[in-house]
Amino acid sequence: MKKMFIYEPAMCCSTGLCGVGVDPELLRISTVLNTLGKKGVVVERFNLSNSPQEFINNKAVNEFINVNGVDELPAIVVDGEIVITGRYPTNDEFSSLLGIPSSTLAENPRAVKANIKKSGGCGCSGGNCC
Known part of the structure; x- marks a missing residue:
């Protein structure tokens, strides 16, 4: 199976889903990675704030x-x-890049809405992220 790693800019927590304003794209990525993980497909995600050594260890990154800078x-x-910079892969690109059926990531709007309602953020103490 192909190995995918996502190297992200500095964020207050590992997913970037903290604070009062949740970026819909970060929510989509978290949902996609959760769905993939449940189906046995592991994609590792590194945040510059939490895993700076991973950025040093990967010579290409x-x-x-x-x-190009962190921007x-x-x-x-x-x-x-x-394979991609400056943005996250679409669901179709995830499927193509990982060599998995596109049905693996069939969009389910209800699942995204449920995640928004259930999410209390990233678990930062009292909503105070670093």
């Missing part, structure tokens, strides 16, 4: 940041190669 993150890496 380190060089990318040195040339061009996220960087999506599949099997050691940077």
Whole structure:
């Protein structure tokens, strides 16, 4: 199975789903990664604030940041190669890049709405993120 890593800019928590304003794209990514994980597909996600050493350890990502800066993150890496920068993959791109059926990530609007209602943020103490 292909290995995907997502190198994200600095955020207050590992998912970026904290605070009062939740970015819908970060919510989509968290939902996609949760769905993939339940189906046995692991995608590792690194946040510059929480895992800076991962950015140093990956030579391609380190060089990318040195040339382009952190404003061009996220960087999506599949099997050691940077394949997308500056945005997250669409659901179709996740399927294609990981070599999985597109039905694996069939959109379910109710699931996203349920996640928004159930989410209390990222668990930052009293809503106070770093």
